[in-house]
Amino acid sequence: MDGDDVDFDKLLRDADDSPPTNPRELYEQLPFKAKDYGYIRDAQTQILSKWDDRREQRDIVIKVNTGGGKTIDGLVILQSYLNEGIQPALYVAPNKFLVEQVVKEAGNLGIPVVTDPEAPAYFAGEAIAVVNGAKLFNGHTVFSDNRPSAPRVPIGAVVVDDAHAVLAILKDQLSVTIERSNPTFTELLDLFEEDLKIQAPDVLLDIREETGGGFARVPFWALSNKLDQMRTIFRQYKPDNEFDYGADAIRDSLALCRIVFTPLALTIVPPVPPVGRVHSFADAQRRVFLTATLANDSALITDFDADPALVSEPIQPLTAGDIGERMILAPQEINSTITEDNVRAEIAKLSEKHNTLVIVPSERAIAKWSAYSPTVATKDNLTKVVATMRSKNHVGLVIAANRYDGIDLPDDACRILVIDGLPQAFSGDERLESLMQRTVGGVDDRQVQRLEQGMGRAVRSNEDHCLVFLIGRRLAQLTVDPRTLERFSPATQAQLKASRVMAKDLDNQPLSKIMETAWQSLTRDSSWVKYAKSQLRSLGHVSFIGGAMSGSR
Incomplete structure (x- = not known):
């Protein structure tokens, strides 16, 4: 430094050097924000201000619509905790792909x-660690006292982003599928054959013969009577994946587990995930759960062991109308003679001009779309496919199996989103739980949640817009059945109701007329845009009733 230069480092040291904890002040003082990150959005300010008022509470739930800026909220919250002296700070995203997105967003914020x-x-509390859900929750986690090779890694404050998705990973990691x-x-x-023969003789035959799609649960009394034999067999179990540590996670709770056989596999699942084994998570001073679509808040209590009193008071935006515009069309609800294949053919034509995710x-x-030569997104190429869609290149038709969350495709990255078929439960235990939880509408909360997640993949801000197709008669029924409609978020309810109004206006019209309506969304027809915004503007303030957001004027 030249002798005449001002020593700003010295001036900074001489000033009050305590870092800011107020989230808005903290954000404004971040010195290395990217060009488009100069200010924080109003909806984010609302959330962060409410969180700051309750920052001393151990468990906090924050519900924000998809595209409402949850990632920025989570990073600012953790940095504020660090500035307060609560460290270290951990950010948990559902999967590796979303970890990469969080790291990129952190880079934009500096x-x-x-x-x-x-x-x-x-x-040292100098940086936030970003990990996926499987890194935190597994039978050999580094965050456990049971770690044999080194002391457990501590957690002072933790943010669980997309808590609804991390819940699924938690259950999968702390259970066993054989x-x-x-x-x-x-x-x-062989051990439980006689018990299953009494319980479900036909299903047992299917399991033996590897046919059918049934499942059979081992009666609890049979497990109790044969527990020692079960333990002996289970101790010899070697998972096909050497990084599957589920067996170690559930050994202590084996007597309470549900054991369900199907012709393809068996599942061993504890009644609640043993999160207490992840000692650093259980002992963390501050835990914040971010979610856009959690149909049943009780899962936070049972599966994350969160404080029931605090979970019942989630932080929420002042208005639910901060979601982007969506035209939702279910052609088979409009005209029952329309076939699924015809709808797919028309969507394939649209994808020639607009990026489309199915x-x-x-x-x-996936085979139902093979005639249109789609790009198939798998776990191996997902990051590359999404990156290509988010670039200015036209990709066209992209198809992904069971990817209802973990994909962010803003703006032209995806203008058409298709949900083709009702989300399903696959493992024996999932199907058993789905059967137990299913409501009179014939759909369980997790299916509604996955639908909401899926429909949010292509609308990532309140300025974004997307055309959504629902294919399949069961999905078409969901858009009008009040028993399922009320379980969606208020913003999605409003858009589904608008869809119903359009359906009445288009009643029994041919598919060609429906596609003309779709083009009104894609070409930004002014009358449609005004109508769509009016449906969301009417939502006003929101409150949470029984775990779901409820709108009021």
């Missing part, structure tokens, strides 16, 4: 992050 929770910067090809499957089937419930369902 907030230091690492992806290794054992990095010195994490321990494929039929594994010898343990046959040994346990979400199907299973890999087998």
